[in-house]
Amino acid sequence: MRIFHFSEEPYPDAWGAERPSLRITLPNELCDPDVAHNLYHRYIDEWMLADELGFDIMLNEHHSTATCLTASASVILAILARVTKRARLLILGVPVGNRPDPIRVAEEMSMIDVISKGRLEFGMIKGVPYDIEPANSNAVTLMPRFWEAHDLIVKAMTTTSGPFSFEGDFFHYRNVNIWPRPYQQPRPPIWVSTATPTNAVEIGARGHVMASFMGGMAETVKLHKAYAQGYREGGHGTQVPVDRFAYLAMCGVASDEAEGRRRCDLIADYLRTNAQVADPFNKPPGYFSVEAAMRSARSPNPRAFRTLMTPKGRPVELSTASLDDFIECGIAFAGTPDQVFDQICAFTDGIGGLGNLLLMTQGGHLGAADTTDSMRLFAREVMPRLRERLAQRQFFEAA
Amino acid sequence: MGEEAVAFDIGGTPAIAQIYGQGRDILYLSAGLWFADESAFIQRLARNGRVIVPIAPGFGAAPADRRWNHVDDLAYLYLDLIDRMKLSELVLVGASFGGWVAAEMAIKSCAAFSSITLIDPLGVKIGDRFTRDIADLFGLPDAELRARAYVDPSVFEADVKKISDDELARRMRAREGLARYGWTPFMHDPKLLSRLRRITVPTQFIWGAHDQIASPDYGRAYASHVPGAVFTQIADAAHVPQVERPQATLDAILSFADAHR
Numbered sequence: 001m002r003i004f005h006f007s008e009e010p011y012p013d014a015w016g017a018e019r020p021s022l023r024i025t026l027p028n029e030l031c032d033p034d035v036a037h038n039l040y041h042r043y044i045d046e047w048m049l050a051d052e053l054g055f056d057i058m059l060n061e062h063h064s065t066a067t068c069l070t071a072s073a074s075v076i077l078a079i080l081a082r083v084t085k086r087a088r089l090l091i092l093g094v095p096v097g098n099r100p101d102p103i104r105v106a107e108e109m110s111m112i113d114v115i116s117k118g119r120l121e122f123g124m125i126k127g128v129p130y131d132i133e134p135a136n137s138n139a140v141t142l143m144p145r146f147w148e149a150h151d152l153i154v155k156a157m158t159t160t161s162g163p164f165s166f167e168g169d170f171f172h173y174r175n176v177n178i179w180p181r182p183y184q185q186p187r188p189p190i191w192v193s194t195a196t197p198t199n200a201v202e203i204g205a206r207g208h209v210m211a212s213f214m215g216g217m218a219e220t221v222k223l224h225k226a227y228a229q230g231y232r233e234g235g236h237g238t239q240v241p242v243d244r245f246a247y248l249a250m251c252g253v254a255s256d257e258a259e260g261r262r263r264c265d266l267i268a269d270y271l272r273t274n275a276q277v278a279d280p281f282n283k284p285p286g287y288f289s290v291e292a293a294m295r296s297a298r299s300p301n302p303r304a305f306r307t308l309m310t311p312k313g314r315p316v317e318l319s320t321a322s323l324d325d326f327i328e329c330g331i332a333f334a335g336t337p338d339q340v341f342d343q344i345c346a347f348t349d350g351i352g353g354l355g356n357l358l359l360m361t362q363g364g365h366l367g368a369a370d371t372t373d374s375m376r377l378f379a380r381e382v383m384p385r386l387r388e389r390l391a392q393r394q395f396f397e398a399a
Numbered sequence: 400m401g402e403e404a405v406a407f408d409i410g411g412t413p414a415i416a417q418i419y420g421q422g423r424d425i426l427y428l429s430a431g432l433w434f435a436d437e438s439a440f441i442q443r444l445a446r447n448g449r450v451i452v453p454i455a456p457g458f459g460a461a462p463a464d465r466r467w468n469h470v471d472d473l474a475y476l477y478l479d480l481i482d483r484m485k486l487s488e489l490v491l492v493g494a495s496f497g498g499w500v501a502a503e504m505a506i507k508s509c510a511a512f513s514s515i516t517l518i519d520p521l522g523v524k525i526g527d528r529f530t531r532d533i534a535d536l537f538g539l540p541d542a543e544l545r546a547r548a549y550v551d552p553s554v555f556e557a558d559v560k561k562i563s564d565d566e567l568a569r570r571m572r573a574r575e576g577l578a579r580y581g582w583t584p585f586m587h588d589p590k591l592l593s594r595l596r597r598i599t600v601p602t603q604f605i606w607g608a609h610d611q612i613a614s615p616d617y618g619r620a621y622a623s624h625v626p627g628a629v630f631t632q633i634a635d636a637a638h639v640p641q642v643e644r645p646q647a648t649l650d651a652i653l654s655f656a657d658a659h660r
Binding site for chain 2: 141279
């Protein structure tokens with residue numbers, strides 16, 4: 001059982017409900033380089049603390065946005081590869097369908113794996129809709145490009161006998177021969193995130209770790225079942241080990257319930273600002289199927305790129321949702337250590353087991369003192385019993 | 400839907416066309432814009448000839464095909480369609496994105512055409528590298544696109560509650576289809592401008608005077624690369640004069656076609 005500390009390295013001073021968009025169109029004159037400097041150092045310190053406390057480490061990246069200063073997760077990961085000692089280093093991930101040069105990705109990931117002495121967990125992601133524009137990648141062909149990049153990167157990382165050539169639909173190289181090769185042999189574990197059963201089947205067929213983000217219990221079970229189908233069809237076995245699954249939620253802890261809830265409520269502004277994207281960058285053509293785009297156009301809130309449902313089927317509007325809405329949906333765990341432990345157990349039991357818990361323990365305006373206190377408390381009072389509890393289930397069991 | 404539909408298997412891809420009316424053959428390449436409904440104009444055109452409207456893979460009822468992702472693919476597909484249908488002395492008309500495809504066809508072969516009319520066509524790069532020639536169709540809110548595309552945006556029904564599922568699907572597929580063929584380089588082929596010299600039949604550019612998707616200046620520069628091309632401006636229209644000023648557009652097409660039989 002692994003528990004990861006995650007932050008998007010937000011720059012919340014530039015947030016504001018009055019801003020039409022926090023992404024793509026927000027001018028970077030609102031970014032004070034001194035403030036950004038201090039934030040980077042602070043967030044790196046928090047990852048180093050995570051390393052000491054027994055958390056593993058997760059990073060992601062977004063572009064052209066005040067919600068996430070990690071414009072290149074590889075850059076931060078390279079630093080962490082040097083300054084941390086034991087934590088697994090999860091990049092979740094590299095948007096390989098948006099990157100023009102997959103071999104560069106293979107090189108960077110191999111370097112990080114070697115520098116960290118084999119601690120890389122290598123995630124490849126499709127990327128969110130509003131990261132299409134900064135990359136100027138064509139969403140219509142995103143998934144075939146993603147899988148082609150994936151196949152090429154895996155081949156580059158696992159070929160040790162000298163150059164090979166590649167002539168695909170999207171990428172061309174005459175001589176691929178990366179140095180260094182990865183520390184972990186034949187390659188680091190690969191993770192892929194998704195929100196759709198179609199992709200989950202494909203990920204399962206490859207046997208990679210599948211991560212899903214804040215989908216709630218019903219959606220997560222659906223994805224895990226789809227993965228299990230692909231896993232069986234891919235010949236990996238009839239039972240799926242729970243370490244093939246990862247789930248991301250927000251988490252705030254304090255000795256006092258109200259304080260733990262306050263902390264998580266601040267983190268939850270991450271989700272509340274999710275739809276604060278200049279129209280139409282949250283719906284690039286081709287990113288969603290025509291059927292999904294039609295459903296969305298006819299929905300009560302056509303600007304939202306995703307809708308969230310409580311287990312009782314009540315739709316939750318992300319931009320105005322309360323902390324209790326998020327807790328009810330299983331995408332936030334908040335309160336005292338006992339409460340958080342119970343909430344997480346109820347969720348992981350409900351989805352039939354989980355091997356990797358990804359926790360957004362910092363988000364939005366949650367400051368360094370509150371973040372580190374919450375992390376320490378979690379590590380001391382929740383982590384040991386949670387590890388013990390979650391280790392009881394080895395294989396995914398659909399309800 | 401057309402009065403008749405034809406489908407040919409061309410190299411494993413179905414070339415689909417709707418056919419309307421009778422008389423001299425007019426090949427009409429639709430604008431393909433999700434914020435323009437050209438069906439009434441096509442009916443009007445069909446009162447003056449047999450109008451053949453090919454449907455690009457990924458648009459309308461034509462299934463997307465992973466191998467079809469470049470305007471050249473469409474140009475060759477439609478040239479094949481012309482061969483299969485044994486068409487000649489065609490009046491070629493293309494609007495906006497369809498105008499781009501028409502130009503890509505004409506630089507390959509003008510053998511089947513008697514004249515060409517392009518209505519606010521996209522497809523070439525005129526300005527410098529920091530200047531956007533064509534409004535960012537995928538980066539502007541729909542309301543702004545309509546304001547740029549029409550003098551009177553109310554001619555287009557923007558309220559999705561008031562349109563059928565079929566029309567909504569057409570719009571969604573058009574938006575995806577345009578990205579499939581025109582995402583990058585954005586709505587142009589860097590090679591096209593220097594190849595326009597190969598167009599050897601009489602060619603007319605029709606341009607809405609108030610077009611803010613692609614300006615009349617862009618249109619004049621575009622036309623200047625086609626040998627002998629005529630530039631006709633349509634008053635009180637913007638990017639889709641065939642929708643906003645259908646009669647004036649029709650008159651311009653027909654009089655040019657009649658003069659170049």
